[in-house]
Amino acid sequence: MLTHRRWESLGHADFGWLRAKxxxxxxxxxNPEHExxxxLVVWNDDEIAVGGGFPFHGHKDMEIITYVxxxxxxxRDSLGSEGQIHAGDVQAMSAGTGIRHAEFNKGDEPLKLYQIWLQPRTAGGEPQWNTRKFPxxxxxxxxxxxxxxxxxxDGALPIRADARVLAVxxxxxxxxxxxxxxxxxxxxVVASGKVAVNGEPMNALDGVAITHVTNVEIVAFEDSELVMVDTG
Structure with missing residues (x-):
């Protein structure tokens, strides 16, 4: 079954420096239907203004993947890690027993990213942070x-959840x-472009939950970029 979550149906927030869907x-x-x-419990489409960002704050028992x-x-985080993640690259953070971090726009244009949160297989564990380039x-x-x-x-960032994050x-x-x-x-989610999934059209920024389906056929009508989480 395909259950579409069209861009216009998504919940949203606007804090000036942050616009989120x-x-x-x-x-x-x-939207109460978006369970x-x-x-997979969170997928936020965030736009952070130049000079904006999230100050230091904490997480616990969550796997957090950021796709720029x-x-x-x-x-920056309480482990002493620092990094810059560019468009198309990914960071993964296992909050474990607890981690504090700050995220901010380091560029001269609006920062657009996906924040994807997954529940871990088990609670606890040492917090970890990693990033990797994915051309x-x-x-x-x-x-x-x-x-x-x-x-x-092989080659994927490690997380502690029964899931994979993929892109094409x-x-x-x-x-x-x-x-x-x-x-x-x-x-x-269609990060850009326009596609059909099992014959059903999707526009840029739309999402779709795929359940009780084993074969997924995707056809691109335009040059497109897709991000997907495969979850248990």
Missing amino acids: HHFTVFDGG PVGN RQGVLGH KDDRSGRFVVLASGFSDD TLKAGEQIHHVLAPSRSAYL
Whole structure:
């Protein structure tokens, strides 16, 4: 079954320095139909103004993956880690027993990113932070695993959740076939472009929950970039 979450149906918040759309219910007043998919509980589409950012704040027992779509993200945390994550690259943070961090726009244009939160397999554990470059050319016409809770996904950022975060770029007219195990679900977002998923059209920034489906056929009508979480 495909359950679309069109851009205009998403919950939203506007704090001036931060404009956010929520694929999943975050605050009271959000779309009550946008419930978690498996252990995927948050997918925020954030735009952070130049000079803006989140001050130091804490997380616990959550796997947080950040996919940068535009601009440069700056990161600092209580582990002493610092980094800059550029468009197309990814960071993964296992909050574990507790971590504090700050995230901010390090560039000279609005910073656009996805914040994806997954519940871990088990609570606790030492907090961790990692980042990695994922050139878009490497995922042209094929899904590449960016972050994974499975040891056989070589090259992916490690997370402690029963999930994978994947991405693909498609040229206009290209199509791709993806197989989900019968026990799995997925959530897919069109970062840019226009596609059809199992024959149903999706515009840029739309999302879709994919449940009780094993075969996913995606056809690109325009050059497109897709991000997906495969979850138990």
